[in-house]
Amino acid sequence: MPSRTEKQCKHHNEAKTMRQVRKQIKRNLDLGHRVLFTSGVTGKGIGKLRNALCGQATVLAGMSGVGKSTLLNAVQPGLQLRTSAVSDHSHTGRHTTSQVSLLPLDAGGYVVDTPGIREFGLSGLRQGDLIEY
Numbered sequence: 001m002p003s004r005t006e007k008q009c010k011h012h013n014e015a016k017t018m019r020q021v022r023k024q025i026k027r028n029l030d031l032g033h034r035v036l037f038t039s040g041v042t043g044k045g046i047g048k049l050r051n052a053l054c055g056q057a058t059v060l061a062g063m064s065g066v067g068k069s070t071l072l073n074a075v076q077p078g079l080q081l082r083t084s085a086v087s088d089h090s091h092t093g094r095h096t097t098s099q100v101s102l103l104p105l106d107a108g109g110y111v112v113d114t115p116g117i118r119e120f121g122l123s124g125l126r127q128g129d130l131i132e133y
Helices: 004-024 026-030 046-053 068-075
Strands: 057-060 101-104 110-113
Touching: 004 026, 046 068, 057 068, 068 110
Parallel strands: 057 110
Antiparallel strands: 101 110
């Protein structure tokens, strides 16, 4: 069983990580985008995500190995979407989903699980073309 000090350190590290994440996504928050903090591992925020998906048609897209399928497995146990563990070597997720799947949700609505995006870029744009670089 973890000691009180170990629990305090873990809480401090989680709080520090959340501050870093909020700083990274500040622009999205400032624009009024709804952001849900979730974890398919701990279950944090899964109920809120489930409610947000209910009755909607949603596409789940993002970088390879970030846990999109893991989140969906947590939202609706029984989906049995294939997932992989984080690599011990690179400490990153692995590209596992290889096809687009339209999944009906028990609570109503649909979600599309997509393969991860390996790279994202805006071809042909220069730094001067962007308002804020």
